[in-house]
Amino acid sequence: MDGQYHAIEFHPSSTAKDVVEIVKNKIGLRKTAMGYAIYEVLGNSERSLVAEEKLADVMSKWERYRNANTGTANTSKPIRKHSHIFLFKKHLFLDQYMDLDDPVEKELLYHQVLHGLRCDRFPVTDNEAVMLTSLQAQVELGDCEDTVLEYRQVSCHCLPSRLVTNIPNEDVAMHHQSLRGMTSAEAKKAFLNLIKSWPLHRATIFDVMQSFTSNWPRVLWLAVDQAGLHLLEHRSRNALCSYEYDSILSYSPAVNCLMIITGSDKKQSKIILTTSQAFQVANLIREYTEVLQSPQTFKKREGGGGRKNGLNGSSSRPVSILHKPAPAIELQT
Numbered sequence: 379m380d381g382q383y384h385a386i387e388f389h390p391s392s393t394a395k396d397v398v399e400i401v402k403n404k405i406g407l408r409k410t411a412m413g414y415a416i417y418e419v420l421g422n423s424e425r426s427l428v429a430e431e432k433l434a435d436v437m438s439k440w441e442r443y444r445n446a447n448t449g450t451a452n453t454s455k456p457i458r459k460h461s462h463i464f465l466f467k468k469h470l471f472l473d474q475y476m477d478l479d480d481p482v483e484k485e486l487l488y489h490q491v492l493h494g495l496r497c498d499r500f501p502v503t504d505n506e507a508v509m510l511t512s513l514q515a516q517v518e519l520g521d522c523e524d525t526v527l528e529y530r531q532v533s534c535h536c537l538p539s540r541l542v543t544n545i546p547n548e549d550v551a552m553h554h555q556s557l558r559g560m561t562s563a564e565a566k567k568a569f570l571n572l573i574k575s576w577p578l579h580r581a582t583i584f585d586v587m588q589s590f591t592s593n594w595p596r597v598l599w600l601a602v603d604q605a606g607l608h609l610l611e612h613r614s615r616n617a618l619c620s621y622e623y624d625s626i627l628s629y630s631p632a633v634n635c636l637m638i639i640t641g642s643d644k645k646q647s648k649i650i651l652t653t654s655q656a657f658q659v660a661n662l663i664r665e666y667t668e669v670l671q672s673p674q675t676f677k678k679r680e681g682g683g684g685r686k687n688g689l690n691g692s693s694s695r696p697v698s699i700l701h702k703p704a705p706a707i708e709l710q711t
Contacts, residue, residue, distance in 0.1 A: 384404050386401060388400055390434040391434070392434070393432055393433075394430070394432075395430065397433055398414050398416060402414070405466075405482060407480070407486070408477075408482070411480065411483055412474070413471065414467065414468055415466075415467070415468075415470075416433070416464055416465070416466060417464070417466075418436055418440075418462060418464060419464070420460050420462050426661065428661065467490050467493075469665075470669065471603060471604065472604050472669060472670075488566055488569075488570065491570065491573055491579075492514075492535060495510070495536050495538065496534075496537065496539075498538035498540070500573065500576065500583075501576065501613055501615045502537065504541075504544065504545075507537055507544075508545055508549045508550055508553055509572060510536050510569065510572060511529055511532055511537065511545055512556075512557060513557065513565050513566075513572070514532050514535055514565075515529055515554050516557045516565040517565045517566055517569070518532055518535070520562075521557075521559065522551065522554040522557070526548070526551045527554075528547065529551070533545055536569075578601045578603060578608060578610075578615075578617075580603055581601035581602055581608065582601070582602045582603070582662060583601055584599070584602070584659055585597070585599065585600075586609075586651040587651065587653070588649075588651055588652070589652075590649060594611075595611055597612045598611065598612055599611070599612055599614070600651060600659065602662050602663065605622065606622040606626075607620065607621045607638070608620045608621075621638070623667050625640050625642075627639040627642075627643075630660075631659065632656055633654075634654055634656065635650060635652050635656060636651045636653055636656040636659055637650050637651075638650075
């Protein structure tokens with residue numbers, strides 16, 4: 379996530395789980411670090427690999443994809459080419475998986491936050507955009523000089539493109555001047571503290587559409603974190619509803635939609651969301667559920683006195699699932 383490329387060697391039979399361990403060793407991340415995954419990325423589309431999925435099989439699929447596109451391409455129209463890449467990043471944001479005392483993990487998470495901001499996966503107000511840009515400028519440029527700087531390039535590193543052109547350069551310069559004397563590490567800490575002001579800052583965000591109620595906007599955000607599922611207004615902090623994992627009876631992913639059954643055996647509600655990432659959402663629900671109901675997690679919950687939230691592990695949050703099996707996944711064709 380920090381933009382660095384690493385060349386690694388792995389056996390053709392190596393799984394995503396195997397390669398995660400190889401990458402951790404390559405970049406100096408501690409062996410006990412948990413919650414990371416390998417993603418395959420093409421353009422703006424990304425997919426987390428299942429632990430037992432073989433990277434060689436994925437690369438073979440890429441080759442078939444390129445050959446098919448080459449054979450069917452219309453030479454009269456220019457084609458925007460994207461390269462497939464593997465991406466290593468944090469996948470499950472659970473309290474027991476976070477360790478910001480590890481400088482490597484802390485740096486990885488910082489750059490993952492930057493990536494999320496650039497991809498418009500964080501609801502940023504205009505004032506927050508100015509503050510984030512000024513803090514990022516303090517990280518990259520150090521103290522503000524007497525001359526007014528151009529902050530467009532800095533804002534491109536920490537804001538979505540739709541906001542970059544709307545940020546007044548003078549406002550950023552004023553905030554940047556107020557940060558004089560702050561070290562890069564202190565600026566990063568302040569940057570992350572601002573991000574943590576949103577309770578769902580550790581959630582994975584998906585763009586979805588709904589048509590089951592006219593009371594909500596059609597385009598929504600679906601946020602998935604260790605507490606459950608949350609539907610929000612698009613690019614907003616306004617949460618419309620939340621579902622803890624123990625209220626989810628089943629979820630059925632299909633190619634372009636996801637059906638979720640919530641409630642109890644006596645009273646149930648059906649939610650149908652349109653999304654091209656239905657299987658990604660379903661896998662993420664399954665993975666969070668499996669960890670949260672594991673015996674090790676149960677012991678930590680009973681002995682640790684609650685859960686912690688935030689990138690630095692502060693403030694408590696109630697346990698959402700402990701005593702019931704994982705929700706059933708039903709595949710739709």
